[in-house]
Amino acid sequence: MIRSKLGSDTIVMVGLMGAGKTTVGRRLAQRLNLPFVDADHEVERAAGMLVSDIFEQHGEAHFRDGERRVIARLLESGPQILATGGGAYMDEETRRNITSKGISIWLKCSHKLLMTRVRKRDGRPLLKTDNPDAIMQDLIDKRYPVYGQADLTVVSRDVTHNTIVNDAVRALRSYFDPDQDH
Numbered sequence: 628m629i630r631s632k633l634g635s636d637t638i639v640m641v642g643l644m645g646a647g648k649t650t651v652g653r654r655l656a657q658r659l660n661l662p663f664v665d666a667d668h669e670v671e672r673a674a675g676m677l678v679s680d681i682f683e684q685h686g687e688a689h690f691r692d693g694e695r696r697v698i699a700r701l702l703e704s705g706p707q708i709l710a711t712g713g714g715a716y717m718d719e720e721t722r723r724n725i726t727s728k729g730i731s732i733w734l735k736c737s738h739k740l741l742m743t744r745v746r747k748r749d750g751r752p753l754l755k756t757d758n759p760d761a762i763m764q765d766l767i768d769k770r771y772p773v774y775g776q777a778d779l780t781v782v783s784r785d786v787t788h789n790t791i792v793n794d795a796v797r798a799l800r801s802y803f804d805p806d807q808d809h
Contacts (some may be wrong), residue, residue, distance in 0.1 A: 628657055628800065628803065629659055629660045629796070629799045629800065630660065630661070630706070630801060631704070632803040632804075633706045633730070634705075634764045635705045635706055636705050636706060636729050636730060637701070637702050637704075637705035637707050637708070637709050637725075637728060637729040637730075638652075638655070638661070638705060638706075638707070638708045638709070638726060638729065638730050638732060638799070639702075639709045639711060639725045639729045639730065639731045639733050640652040640655075640675050640708065640709065640710045640711060640732055640734060641711055641715070641716040641725075641732065641733050641734070641774055641777055642713065642733050642734035642735065642736065642739055642774060642783070643713045643736065643763070643766055643767065643774075644712075644713045644741070644745055644768060645732035645736065645740075645741040645744035645745040646656075646713075646735070646736040646751035646781065646783045647712040647734050647744075647783045647788070647791060649665055649710045649779075650663075650713065650788055651734060651783070651784050651788055651792055651795065652708045652709070652793045653708075653710075654788050654789065654792045655708050655792050655795050655796070656707070656708040657745050658792055658796060659708070659796075661699065661706055661707050661708050662707040662708070663708045663710070664696060664701055664704075664707055664709050664710070665710045666694065666698050666701065666709060666710060666711045666712055666715060667694075667710075669697050669701060670690070670712075671691060673697055674693060678690065678712070679742050681693070684740075687714075689774040691714065691718060694703070694712060694714075694715055694718075694721075695715075695718055695720055695721050698711060698715055698721050698724065698725075699720075699721070699724050702725065702728040702729060703728070705728065705729065709729070713766070713770070714770075716731070716733075716770075716773060716774060716777070717769075717770060717773055720796055721793065722776065726778075727784065728777070728803065730778045730779065730799070731776075731778045731779065732777060732778070732779045732780075732781055732795055732798065732799075733774040733777035733779065733780045733781070734773070734781055734782075734783040734791070735771070735774070735780050735781070735782050735783060736782070736783040736784070737784075738760075738763060738764060738767055738785070740784065740785055741763055741767075742759070742760060742763055742767075745759070745763070746759075748769055764784050768791070778802060779795075779798040779799070780798075781798055782794070785804075795805075800803075
């Protein structure tokens, strides 16, 4: 039912780094038999360098400009599942593109769980600071009101990935068929 109602639209995963956009998005794509695309990987491929290197050598504004163009291009290729970088949805033009060509799912996650997850991996340019906890809290304060504009919200928590995928599938079913019991 979700596939048929989706048409050529893209399901777009939004949220902070560590929320599970890529992991949950990949599994959701498998569940719905859709292609999966990671916007950060596509930006890296287009730029010929890692996201962290783009930030370091050219700055965040340059990265965001490339990200905006890449996501606009990717949204033309639906149906698919698209995982975006944490800051992508903060761009007004990108939000408008997502709204017109997709369905956004915000993976909302607690500060504590985000920090547990992001500490396991390097390569988070925004957290390369003396106080990553404070930076994360600042990102939550600034971004959560904007992420709240997403079509759907799924709470990312410390459970199996399949549990979160099931929550996303239920949310999508309700989105497409609000009168049905799911």
